[in-house]
Amino acid sequence: MPSCLRKFRQEEMEAEAATWQAQFRAGEPGYGKASDLIWTQVDNFPVAAIEAPEEWKQFWEEEKSNPERNEYFQLMEEWWISSPDEHVVIVEGTDGKWYVWEGNHRIGIAHTHGMKTVPAFVGTRWSARAARKPLLTSR
Numbered sequence: 001m002p003s004c005l006r007k008f009r010q011e012e013m014e015a016e017a018a019t020w021q022a023q024f025r026a027g028e029p030g031y032g033k034a035s036d037l038i039w040t041q042v043d044n045f046p047v048a049a050i051e052a053p054e055e056w057k058q059f060w061e062e063e064k065s066n067p068e069r070n071e072y073f074q075l076m077e078e079w080w081i082s083s084p085d086e087h088v089v090i091v092e093g094t095d096g097k098w099y100v101w102e103g104n105h106r107i108g109i110a111h112t113h114g115m116k117t118v119p120a121f122v123g124t125r126w127s128a129r130a131a132r133k134p135l136l137t138s139r
Contacts, residue, residue: 008087013039013121017089020101030099032091039122045090047121050098053111060108073105080109084118091123 016032024030049057064073079088088103100107103118110118 006122008041010039012077013041013123017086017091017101017121017123024062024099029093029095029097030091030100030101031094032123032125033122036095037091037125039106040122040124041087042120042122044117045088045122047107047115050090050100050107050111056105056111060105060112063105063108077109081113084110084115087119087121088131089123090120092125094111094125 013035014037017037017039021032021034024032049054051123056135064070066073084106086103086106088106089101090098091101093099101123103120106118109115
């Protein structure tokens, strides 16, 4: 997958992520505030790091089966496969697993089509930053 030409600043990624920080409730592992995380642009985030590929595939198939949005989802799938350049927002949970704040459909498509990586804005918790450093290398 080609790397994104534009490099985003920490503040830009945090602002984008803040839009989606309500995806999880307090007490759930994926919960957090964007301002409490360290943000890294990862042009090739490994899809395999996002657990439960069969559940993601099922989610995507169920979404596509909605007759009211079928045409939209078909176009979305074709676009994402041919040009996956829009970053998903992924955060490290309090349990050390990765959670999707934004881009659920794109992660479903990626798992369904065997894509190895996706571009992502990745939020890590301060305490685990050193342990995750190799994964968070953009290039």
